[in-house]
Amino acid sequence: MDREVTLADVARLAGVSPATASRALGGHPHVAAGTRERVRRIADELSYVVSPDASRLAGGRTGRVAVVVPHLSRWYFGALLEGLEEVLREAGLDVLLYRVGDAADRQHFFRRLPARRKVDAVVALAFPVDEAERARLEEMGVEIVAAGGQVASHPYVSIDDVAAGRQAVDHLVHLGHRRIGMIEAVDPEQRAHQPEGRSRAYRLALADAGIPVEPELVATVEWGADEGAEGMARLLGLREPPTAVYAHSDEVALGAVRTLRRAGLRVPGDVSVIGIDDHPLAALTDLSTVRQPVREQGARAGRMVAATLSGGEAGEGVLLPTQLVIRGSTGPPGDAR
Amino acid sequence: MDREVTLADVARLAGVSPATASRALGGHPHVAAGTRERVRRIADELSYVVSPDASRLAGGRTGRVAVVVPHLSRWYFGALLEGLEEVLREAGLDVLLYRVGDAADRQHFFRRLPARRKVDAVVALAFPVDEAERARLEEMGVEIVAAGGQVASHPYVSIDDVAAGRQAVDHLVHLGHRRIGMIEAVDPEQRAHQPEGRSRAYRLALADAGIPVEPELVATVEWGADEGAEGMARLLGLREPPTAVYAHSDEVALGAVRTLRRAGLRVPGDVSVIGIDDHPLAALTDLSTVRQPVREQGARAGRMVAATLSGGEAGEGVLLPTQLVIRGSTGPPGDAR
Numbered sequence: 001m002d003r004e005v006t007l008a009d010v011a012r013l014a015g016v017s018p019a020t021a022s023r024a025l026g027g028h029p030h031v032a033a034g035t036r037e038r039v040r041r042i043a044d045e046l047s048y049v050v051s052p053d054a055s056r057l058a059g060g061r062t063g064r065v066a067v068v069v070p071h072l073s074r075w076y077f078g079a080l081l082e083g084l085e086e087v088l089r090e091a092g093l094d095v096l097l098y099r100v101g102d103a104a105d106r107q108h109f110f111r112r113l114p115a116r117r118k119v120d121a122v123v124a125l126a127f128p129v130d131e132a133e134r135a136r137l138e139e140m141g142v143e144i145v146a147a148g149g150q151v152a153s154h155p156y157v158s159i160d161d162v163a164a165g166r167q168a169v170d171h172l173v174h175l176g177h178r179r180i181g182m183i184e185a186v187d188p189e190q191r192a193h194q195p196e197g198r199s200r201a202y203r204l205a206l207a208d209a210g211i212p213v214e215p216e217l218v219a220t221v222e223w224g225a226d227e228g229a230e231g232m233a234r235l236l237g238l239r240e241p242p243t244a245v246y247a248h249s250d251e252v253a254l255g256a257v258r259t260l261r262r263a264g265l266r267v268p269g270d271v272s273v274i275g276i277d278d279h280p281l282a283a284l285t286d287l288s289t290v291r292q293p294v295r296e297q298g299a300r301a302g303r304m305v306a307a308t309l310s311g312g313e314a315g316e317g318v319l320l321p322t323q324l325v326i327r328g329s330t331g332p333p334g335d336a337r
Numbered sequence: 338m339d340r341e342v343t344l345a346d347v348a349r350l351a352g353v354s355p356a357t358a359s360r361a362l363g364g365h366p367h368v369a370a371g372t373r374e375r376v377r378r379i380a381d382e383l384s385y386v387v388s389p390d391a392s393r394l395a396g397g398r399t400g401r402v403a404v405v406v407p408h409l410s411r412w413y414f415g416a417l418l419e420g421l422e423e424v425l426r427e428a429g430l431d432v433l434l435y436r437v438g439d440a441a442d443r444q445h446f447f448r449r450l451p452a453r454r455k456v457d458a459v460v461a462l463a464f465p466v467d468e469a470e471r472a473r474l475e476e477m478g479v480e481i482v483a484a485g486g487q488v489a490s491h492p493y494v495s496i497d498d499v500a501a502g503r504q505a506v507d508h509l510v511h512l513g514h515r516r517i518g519m520i521e522a523v524d525p526e527q528r529a530h531q532p533e534g535r536s537r538a539y540r541l542a543l544a545d546a547g548i549p550v551e552p553e554l555v556a557t558v559e560w561g562a563d564e565g566a567e568g569m570a571r572l573l574g575l576r577e578p579p580t581a582v583y584a585h586s587d588e589v590a591l592g593a594v595r596t597l598r599r600a601g602l603r604v605p606g607d608v609s610v611i612g613i614d615d616h617p618l619a620a621l622t623d624l625s626t627v628r629q630p631v632r633e634q635g636a637r638a639g640r641m642v643a644a645t646l647s648g649g650e651a652g653e654g655v656l657l658p659t660q661l662v663i664r665g666s667t668g669p670p671g672d673a674r
Contacts, residue, residue: 073415082409095434
């Protein structure tokens with residue numbers, strides 16, 4: 001075609017009404033997948049360009065979503081992003097990526113973004129947004145959804161950190177351990193927003209089992225395998241080291257296992273170790289863990305964003321279930337054998 | 338201030354000329370880091386909004402760069418993206434993220450993107466762009482830079498796969514191995530664009546050492562740890578298994594190590610294993626490898642993009658050096674002890 005391709009051309013060739021064609025191209029949820037696919041294919045073939053000013057249902061939409069993430073090279077954040085990106089792409093929304101590593105980045109992001117009005121929504125991936133920041137976004141008409149962080153006053157998708165931690169610690173208790181250590185991970189850039197559910201779980205599980213909590217059995221480190229290795233070394237330095245260790249993540253747990261192996265100790269013969277995540281390397285290294293659906297948390301957040309930008313509701317916060325995965329790194333205490 | 342903040346306000350408060358302030362905000366390379374930081378801080382404090390129409394040096398720039406990546410939850414791609422995003426953000430450019438997993442995604446991306454004219458440049462992360470696609474982007478005035486893939490006719494940053502593979506295989510040869518297997522990884526979605534340098538390295542190294550290449554010693558798998566485990570199982574099924582194995586990546590190598598351990602074989606006592614990457618888990622699991630600077634490849638690609646969008650040249654293709662890292666998974670053949 002020599003003249004400009006119009007929405008009517010796309011609709012006619014796809015055998016649908018212009019309204020349906022518009023909804024299909026706009027990622028509206030109430031269009032059958034087959035129809036959406038057909039309309040998009042035809043739009044592609046005709047190189048039909050959605051008019052930037054007319055394309056969005058609500059006024060002044062940009063069709064872009066900012067995704068804010070503190071890390072990119074760690075599996076957990078990548079998996080969240082992968083689930084989110086897929087859903088947003090299918091909804092016809094573009095992803096603007098912002099890594100916000102430290103407090104200065106964070107401040108920069110929230111100062112600049114609303115002023116530029118470049119996006120319709122912000123998705124915070126395992127990144128806590130405080131009330132002032134949230135209010136600022138709201139003022140600008142920018143929606144906010146959180147995934148993989150903790151419970152928030154804005155729409156979120158997460159796991160129940162207390163429940164996940166209890167699955168891990170209860171497993172160690174059921175195996176007969178009484179001297180259970182915890183390698184607790186924190187993010188120094190987000191001190192004010194620590195997800196402390198995983199630590200609370202440890203105290204609750206021990207209390208329920210009638211085991212006194214001994215502060216010396218808790219090693220606090222930053223997230224990461226090297227840090228987990230260091231935390232384990234601290235616990236091994238105790239006069240009476242633990243017979244089992246609960247780590248806040250699989251990476252932290254894998255670091256702990258390295259320290260134990262280097263110290264000539266058997267896992268789980270001498271010390272049991274369990275993490276949280278079900279990182280791909282947990283299966284590879286036979287690590288017991290609590291599985292969380294990471295990709296799915298990103299995808300659910302993406303569906304919330306698509307719904308709210310189509311004029312619907314993002315919906316309430318959602319907590320996805322976790323699951324104990326028993327592998328070879330946990331067993332009964334050595335002296336019980 | 339009640340009136341609109343202007344560039345002149347920012348420049349005055351920062352103590353620089355409006356031209357310098359403009360360059361600092363536009364991410365021009367020839368502005369001292371301290372000046373850029375000061376100008377940006379002041380612009381932030383004043384909530385100065387760069388006019389979208391006036392902000393770019395060349396005509397019609399959007400200030401956005403599309404980053405195309407086949408995977409997001411694998412360390413290698415995440416690390417590339419992390420290096421790239423940091424440089425682009427500092428240059429004042431926004432990152433639009435597109436995951437292009439299979440051939441259909443890829444076709445969709447190249448059909449839609451130029452038509453929408455949404456970006457000034459495309460960065461392909463470990464993602465080969467063919468000549469037709471490249472020509473299409475060029476026609477639309479969209480720059481293309483590749484990072485982490487292979488040598489291309491457009492600007493690229495990569496490693497020399499042949500050199501990296503030779504560092505790995507030569508190490509096994511120098512240890513005295515003569516029966517050396519290869520677990521070769523391919524991406525089924527990109528059959529036409531296999532980076533075969535790592536396979537060529539194996540044949541060259543063996544030829545130089547006077548060792549005949551035996552096809553049965555090469556197991557071809559898809560990228561990934563489970564696939565590496567399966568490839569190793571195939572090599573162990575040979576009448577005469579190898580005494581050393583070269584894997585195309587650390588994840589593939591870690592899978593191979595798992596198979597060996599499960600078969601009751603010692604690493605490296607019975608079989609040596611080496612990978613390529615220096616994945617964070619290589620250090621954790623004491624895996625010998627060839628280190629490639631992944632984050633740096635992303636960052637260099639980002640600097641090329643910033644340079645070309647500032648009216649400069651992206652520069653020629655760049656190959657960054659790799660380095661043999663000897664850890665505990667490689668040693669002399671068992672019968673030499």
